[in-house]
Amino acid sequence: MNDRISRDELAARVAADIPDGAYVNLGIGAPTRVADFLPAEREIVLHTENGLLGMGPAPAAGAVDPDLVNAGKQAVTEVAGAAYFHHADSFAMMRGGHLDVCVLGAFQVAENGDLANWSTGGEGAIPAVGGAMDLAIGAKSVYVMTDLLTRAGEPKLVRACSYPLTGVRCVTRVYTDRAVFDVTERGFAVRELFGTATVAELEELTGLSFVTAEGAAA
Amino acid sequence: MNDRISRDELAARVAADIPDGAYVNLGIGAPTRVADFLPAEREIVLHTENGLLGMGPAPAAGAVDPDLVNAGKQAVTEVAGAAYFHHADSFAMMRGGHLDVCVLGAFQVAENGDLANWSTGGEGAIPAVGGAMDLAIGAKSVYVMTDLLTRAGEPKLVRACSYPLTGVRCVTRVYTDRAVFDVTERGFAVRELFGTATVAELEELTGLSFVTAEGAAA
Amino acid sequence: MIDKTWPDAASAVACVEDGATVMIGGFGRSGQPVELIDALIAHGARELTIVNNNAGNGDTGLAALIAAGRVRKIVCSFPRQADSWVFDERYRSGRIELELVPQGNLAERIRAAGAGIGGFYTPTGVGTLLAEGAELRTIGGRDHVLQFPLHADVALIGALAADRWGNLVYRRTARNFGPVMATAARTTIAQVDAVVPLGQLDPEAVVTPGIYVDRVVVVGERPWLREGRFVGGVDIDGHPIADETQEAVR
Amino acid sequence: MIDKTWPDAASAVACVEDGATVMIGGFGRSGQPVELIDALIAHGARELTIVNNNAGNGDTGLAALIAAGRVRKIVCSFPRQADSWVFDERYRSGRIELELVPQGNLAERIRAAGAGIGGFYTPTGVGTLLAEGAELRTIGGRDHVLQFPLHADVALIGALAADRWGNLVYRRTARNFGPVMATAARTTIAQVDAVVPLGQLDPEAVVTPGIYVDRVVVVGERPWLREGRFVGGVDIDGHPIADETQEAVR
Numbered sequence: 001m002n003d004r005i006s007r008d009e010l011a012a013r014v015a016a017d018i019p020d021g022a023y024v025n026l027g028i029g030a031p032t033r034v035a036d037f038l039p040a041e042r043e044i045v046l047h048t049e050n051g052l053l054g055m056g057p058a059p060a061a062g063a064v065d066p067d068l069v070n071a072g073k074q075a076v077t078e079v080a081g082a083a084y085f086h087h088a089d090s091f092a093m094m095r096g097g098h099l100d101v102c103v104l105g106a107f108q109v110a111e112n113g114d115l116a117n118w119s120t121g122g123e124g125a126i127p128a129v130g131g132a133m134d135l136a137i138g139a140k141s142v143y144v145m146t147d148l149l150t151r152a153g154e155p156k157l158v159r160a161c162s163y164p165l166t167g168v169r170c171v172t173r174v175y176t177d178r179a180v181f182d183v184t185e186r187g188f189a190v191r192e193l194f195g196t197a198t199v200a201e202l203e204e205l206t207g208l209s210f211v212t213a214e215g216a217a218a
Numbered sequence: 219m220n221d222r223i224s225r226d227e228l229a230a231r232v233a234a235d236i237p238d239g240a241y242v243n244l245g246i247g248a249p250t251r252v253a254d255f256l257p258a259e260r261e262i263v264l265h266t267e268n269g270l271l272g273m274g275p276a277p278a279a280g281a282v283d284p285d286l287v288n289a290g291k292q293a294v295t296e297v298a299g300a301a302y303f304h305h306a307d308s309f310a311m312m313r314g315g316h317l318d319v320c321v322l323g324a325f326q327v328a329e330n331g332d333l334a335n336w337s338t339g340g341e342g343a344i345p346a347v348g349g350a351m352d353l354a355i356g357a358k359s360v361y362v363m364t365d366l367l368t369r370a371g372e373p374k375l376v377r378a379c380s381y382p383l384t385g386v387r388c389v390t391r392v393y394t395d396r397a398v399f400d401v402t403e404r405g406f407a408v409r410e411l412f413g414t415a416t417v418a419e420l421e422e423l424t425g426l427s428f429v430t431a432e433g434a435a436a
Numbered sequence: 437m438i439d440k441t442w443p444d445a446a447s448a449v450a451c452v453e454d455g456a457t458v459m460i461g462g463f464g465r466s467g468q469p470v471e472l473i474d475a476l477i478a479h480g481a482r483e484l485t486i487v488n489n490n491a492g493n494g495d496t497g498l499a500a501l502i503a504a505g506r507v508r509k510i511v512c513s514f515p516r517q518a519d520s521w522v523f524d525e526r527y528r529s530g531r532i533e534l535e536l537v538p539q540g541n542l543a544e545r546i547r548a549a550g551a552g553i554g555g556f557y558t559p560t561g562v563g564t565l566l567a568e569g570a571e572l573r574t575i576g577g578r579d580h581v582l583q584f585p586l587h588a589d590v591a592l593i594g595a596l597a598a599d600r601w602g603n604l605v606y607r608r609t610a611r612n613f614g615p616v617m618a619t620a621a622r623t624t625i626a627q628v629d630a631v632v633p634l635g636q637l638d639p640e641a642v643v644t645p646g647i648y649v650d651r652v653v654v655v656g657e658r659p660w661l662r663e664g665r666f667v668g669g670v671d672i673d674g675h676p677i678a679d680e681t682q683e684a685v686r
Numbered sequence: 687m688i689d690k691t692w693p694d695a696a697s698a699v700a701c702v703e704d705g706a707t708v709m710i711g712g713f714g715r716s717g718q719p720v721e722l723i724d725a726l727i728a729h730g731a732r733e734l735t736i737v738n739n740n741a742g743n744g745d746t747g748l749a750a751l752i753a754a755g756r757v758r759k760i761v762c763s764f765p766r767q768a769d770s771w772v773f774d775e776r777y778r779s780g781r782i783e784l785e786l787v788p789q790g791n792l793a794e795r796i797r798a799a800g801a802g803i804g805g806f807y808t809p810t811g812v813g814t815l816l817a818e819g820a821e822l823r824t825i826g827g828r829d830h831v832l833q834f835p836l837h838a839d840v841a842l843i844g845a846l847a848a849d850r851w852g853n854l855v856y857r858r859t860a861r862n863f864g865p866v867m868a869t870a871a872r873t874t875i876a877q878v879d880a881v882v883p884l885g886q887l888d889p890e891a892v893v894t895p896g897i898y899v900d901r902v903v904v905v906g907e908r909p910w911l912r913e914g915r916f917v918g919g920v921d922i923d924g925h926p927i928a929d930e931t932q933e934a935v936r
Contacts, residue, residue, distance in 0.1 A: 138552060301887075
C-alpha cells in the first residue's frame with residue numbers, strides 16, 4: 001500500500017466531508033476537481049464568484065457557452081435552481097459568511113491557521129490574488145487541499161508561513177495526500193492518516209509536533 | 219393680482235424647471251403634486267425610494283395594486299421602461315448622486331442651504347425622517363417647495379434653522395408661493411417674483427437681505 | 437436533498453426567542469409578511485427588537501404585534517403615519533423604545549450586515565440629531581459619519597414565489613427591504629404565495645438566491661391576483677372593494 | 687424624449703480623454719466589451735488607468751489595448767493567466783503599473799463609488815501585503831481594514847439587451863462587473879446585442895436601471911446565439927469550432 005493517495009482520491013475524500021445542502025465554493029485548480037466526486041445522493045450547491053449559485057459540470061462538446069464560465073474561466077453549466085448575480089452581490093455572499101465551505105489550494109498553511117496561497121514572493125513573478133482573500137475570511141469552513149510536500153520535498157504545513165499571507169488564522173482543515181489535519185488552538189491535529197503513513201513519519205517530514213484530534217479516525 | 223400663487227401653480231412652476239430626460243424624486247406631501255404638471259412633451263423618469271424607477275400616475279378606480287405604492291404609500295402605476303429594485307439598491311441610487319433633482323418640503327431653509335424638514339423638535343411629537351436625509355445629500359439638485367410663511371406668519375426662509383436639521387448646505391433652490399430663490403454663496407438670491415410681490419416686501423416678511431441672482435427672471 | 441418549505445407559519449416562527457432581534461420586511465403594508473407576524477404573535481415571544489421601515493399600520497400585522505406588548509424596541513425610519521395609532525400611543529406613554537434611523541442608513545446597515553462589512557462612512561445625517569455620537573470623518577473634502585451593520589436573529593419577509601431551494605422573486609414595490617433583510621439574519625423565513633418546481637424560476641431574475649433563505653411558508657395567493665395575474669378589486673390596504681366604493685379609490 | 691442609443695462605438699467612446707480612468711467590464715473574456723475596446727484603441731486615448739478584474743487575454747480586447755501602449759496603469763485582482771502574455775511582457779519590462787486588489791475589495795470599492803459610500807471596513811486582506819498601509823480597526827473583536835471607493839471617468843460594459851432608456855439585462859455569468867461599474871463612472875457606455883422597444887424588458891428583471899447608463903451601442907448578436915436562443919458551436923473564446931475539433935472542448 002502506498003503512503004500517499006492520488007489527486008482524485010484526495011478530491012473524493014474532500015467531497016465526502018461536504019454535507020447535503022451545503023453551499024460550497026471550490027477554488028481554481030485542484031479544488032475544482034472536488035465537484036466530480038460529490039456524492040450523487042446529496043444536493044450540494046456550488047458557488048462561483050463570477051456570479052452564479054448552482055453551477056453544474058462542464059458542458060457537452062459543442063455546447064460550450066462563453067457566457068457561462070467558472071472562476072477559472074472554464075466552461076460550466078447551470079443546474080435547476082440556479083441564480084445569477086453581479087460581482088458585488090457575489091462577493092457580499094462570500095464575505096458575509098454565507099458559504100458553508102470553501103476549498104482552496106495552498107503554498108503553505110501555518111499551525112495557527114494562517115494561509116499562503118497567492119504569491120511565492122519571487123522576483124519577477126506576477127502576483128494574482130483573485131477571490132482567495134475573500135474566501136479565506138468569508139466561508140464558515142475553509143478547507144485546504146494540497147500535497148503535504150512540495151515537489152522539492154519542502155513541507156507545506158509549517159510553523160509560520162514564509163510566503164505572503166492570504167489570510168490570518170482562517171484555515172479550518174487541511175486535506176493532504178498523506179493525512180487530514182484540523183487546525184486547532186494548539187496546532188495541527190491529525191484527523192485521519194492515509195495508507196501506511198504514521199504520525200511520527202509526518203512529524204519528521206514537516207518538523208512539526210501534532211496534537212491528537214478529537215474524534216480522529218486514526 | 220394676488221401676491222401669492224396657488225399650490226397647483228407652484229407645483230406647475232417647479233415642474234417647468236425639470237428638463238427632459240431628468241431622473242427625479244418627489245418627496246411625500248405637496249411635492250408629489252409636481253408629477254401632475256410635468257410637461258407632456260418631456261420624458262421625465264420618476265424615482266420612488268421604495269424601489270421603482272419609472273413611476274406613473276395613480277391607477278384607475280378598481281385597479282389599485284397594494285404591491286405598487288409610492289413613498290407616501292399611495293397607489294401608483296409603472297410606466298413602460300420601469301425597473302424595480304430593493305431598498306439598498308434604491309438608496310445607493312439616491313446617495314450615489316444619480317438623481318438629477320429631488321423636490322422636498324420644508325419647515326425651514328437657511329441662507330447657507332441648511333434644510334430642516336423632518337422634526338419641529340416639539341415635546342411629545344413623534345419623529346419620522348424616512349429618506350429625506352438621503353435625498354438631501356444625494357440629489358444633484360435639491361429643490362424645496364413650500365409656502366414662504368407658516369400659517370402663523372413665521373418665515374420659512376431663515377438666517378439659521380432653529381428646527382433640527384435634515385441636511386447641511388444641501389438646498390439648491392427654494393420654490394415658494396411668492397418667489398423662487400436660489401441658494402448662493404452669499405445667501406438667498408431672488409430668481410423670480412410671483413404676482414405683485416417685490417423684493418423689499420419679501421425682505422420685510424423674512425427679515426433677510428437677498429442678493430441679486432444671475433439670470434433672474436425678475 | 438434541499439427542501440426549505442415548512443408546513444405552516446406557526447412551526448416556522450417557533451425558533452424566535454424572547455429578546456430576539458427580528459427584521460420584518462415591508463414598506464408600510466406593502467410586502468409586510470402579515471401571516472408570519474400573526475404566527476409570531478401566537479408564538480408569544482416577548483421583549484423583541486423589531487427592525488422595519490415603519491412602526492405598524494392600522495391594527496394588523498406589525499401594529500398587532502406592538503399592540504400585543506411584544507415589542508421592547510423598534511428600529512425604523514418612519515414611525516409616524518396617519519394610521520400608526522398603536523405605536524403612537526405606546527411611544528407617548530413610554531412603553532416602547534424608538535431608534536430612528538435615516539432610511540438609507542437603515543437599508544445600508546442591513547446590507548452591511550449581510551455583506552460582511554464592519555462599518556461604512558456616509559454623508560447622510562451629517563450635522564443632524566440622528567448622527568449625534570457617530571464618529572465623523574472628512575473624506576475627499578466631504579464630512580461623513582461612521583455607521584455600523586445591523587444584524588438580526590430572524591428575518592420575516594414576504595415574497596411572491598419560491599422554489600424548494602429558497603430562491604425568491606418578489607412583486608413590484610413589495611420587494612423593498614426583503615432582499616437585504618434576508619442576508620442579514622441568522623434565520624430568514626419567507627412567506628410566499630406559492631412554491632414552484634425547482635428550475636421554474638428564471639435564474640436571471642431570481643432576486644434572493646436561496647442561500648439567504650432558511651424557511652419558506654406558503655400562504656396562498658394575494659387577493660388582488662388570480663393565477664398570477666393582477667385582477668385588482670381591492671383598496672390600498674388589500675381589502676376587497678364593493679363596486680359602489682370604487683369611486684373613492686385614488 | 688430619452689434615447690441613449692448611439693450610432694456606433696467610435697462616436698460613443700470619443701469622450702474618453704487622455705489620462706482617464708476607464709472601467710472595463712468582463713471576467714476574462716466573459717462579458718468583455720470587445721467592440722467598445724476596439725473603438726477605444728482606434729480613438730487613441732493614452733495614459734489610461736484601466737480597472738478590470740484581469741489584465742487581458744490573448745491578443746484581443748483589453749490585451750490589444752495594452753499592446754497598443756495606451757495603458758499606464760491597471761487596477762485588477764488577477765492579472766496572471768495562461769493567456770496574459772501581453773500584460774506579462776509589459777509588466778516585466780516595467781512599462782505598466784499594477785495595483786493588485788483582492789477581487790471582493792475591487793467589487794465593493796466600485797459599488798461604494800456608485801452608492802455614495804465614503805469608505806468601508808472589511809476583514810479581507812487583513813494581515814496581508816495587499817492591506818499594507820491601509821488603516822486598521824478592530825470592530826466587534828475582529829480586525830478590519832479601511833477601503834476607499836473606486837470611481838471612474840468612463841465605464842465600458844457589455845450586456846445582452848437594452849431599451850432606449852438604457853435599462854440593461856445581461857446573460858449568465860457575463861453579468862459579472864457590468865452592473866457595479868455602470869454605477870461608478872461619470873459616463874457609462876454599454877455595448878449590447880440588441881435594443882428592444884421600451885416596455886419590452888421585464889421591470890422585475892432589469893438588472894441595470896437606465897439611470898446608470900449614458901450611451902448604448904448595438905454590436906449585433908453574439909455568435910453562440912441565434913434570435914436569442916443558445917446554439918453553441920463555439921469554443922470558450924467564442925470562436926467557431928469545426929466539427930472535428932469539438933472533441934477537444936471540455
